[in-house]
């Protein structure tokens with residue numbers, strides 16, 4: 216008899232909220248979420264996309280079979296409510312075509328979605344005195360998850376790049392003092408220049424989290440080291456997506472060290 220993988224769950228869409236022109240919130244629920252870890256806001260789950268046939272809904276059977284043709288993508292936990300068994304994920308839409316964004320765009324109430332995880336939190340040291348977080352619309356929920364966990368006396372600065380002003384979303388923390396929204400279609404300087412300006416007087420041992428498109432990380436990380444004196448050892452840099460490359464190829468590139 217096939218063994219059920221313990222962290223693979225079939226969930227059901229229970230709510231859909233249009234957060235912004237480029238962000239669609241999907242709430243997943245179901246008894247399968249019993250025992251899902253709490254306090255993992257900012258970590259990611261893998262969503263396993265249904266196969267290409269539009270009528271096909273994932274079944275319990277699919278959670279037990281290793282179907283290599285199914286596409287998996289990473290999505291960040293915005294919240295998990297243990298009492299109502301509701302897991303909230305926010306999907307970028309209207310920016311590109313791909314199995315995950317297309318699924319989210321067409322999702323309807325009671326559609327099923329398989330998830331696996333959660334994966335580990337990418338930052339776990341919460342008692343530092345200085346933090347710089349730089350993200351975009353794909354990693355806004357990672358920043359939202361981490362900031363409330365940090366020592367609140369720390370110098371915390373976040374820069375979040377969004378396509379338009381309407382994509383600025385409400386955070387779970389008071390973002391008025393420490394979060395700068397970089398509105399892509401209004402800015403006359405680059406994200407890199409903006410980050411350097413905002414971070415120029417920060418302590419050299421600032422803990423840095425970069426969660427961006429891969430080429431943005433490649434340009435920003437050396438600037439932070441060379442121009443601001445930050446240490447590579449204090450920096451967690453994660454390519455959340457790569458322009459022109461789908462997540463399967465990008466993941467293979469990361470594994471082979473060629474991204």
Ligand SMILES: Cc1cc2nc3c(=O)[nH]c(=O)nc-3n(C[C@H](O)[C@H](O)[C@H](O)COP(=O)(O)OP(=O)(O)OC[C@H]3O[C@@H](n4cnc5c(N)ncnc54)[C@H](O)[C@@H]3O)c2cc1C
Pocket residue numbers: 259288289290291292304305306307308310311312313314315316317352353354356453454455456457458459460461462463
């Ligand atoms: C740890 C982690 C957590 C993540 N959390 C989230 C999240 O909460 N919400 C979210 O929306 N994304 C999140 N992402 C990013 C998401 O996994 C990727 O954007 C993924 O490529 C989307 O899959 P897809 O099937 O839509 O497109 P793919 O099939 O992977 O890619 C198809 C094409 O679209 C392009 N593309 C992919 N993503 C984008 C984008 N955002 N903007 C413009 N072009 C793009 C690719 O370059 C490629 O050319 C996360 C990634 C990681 C690593």
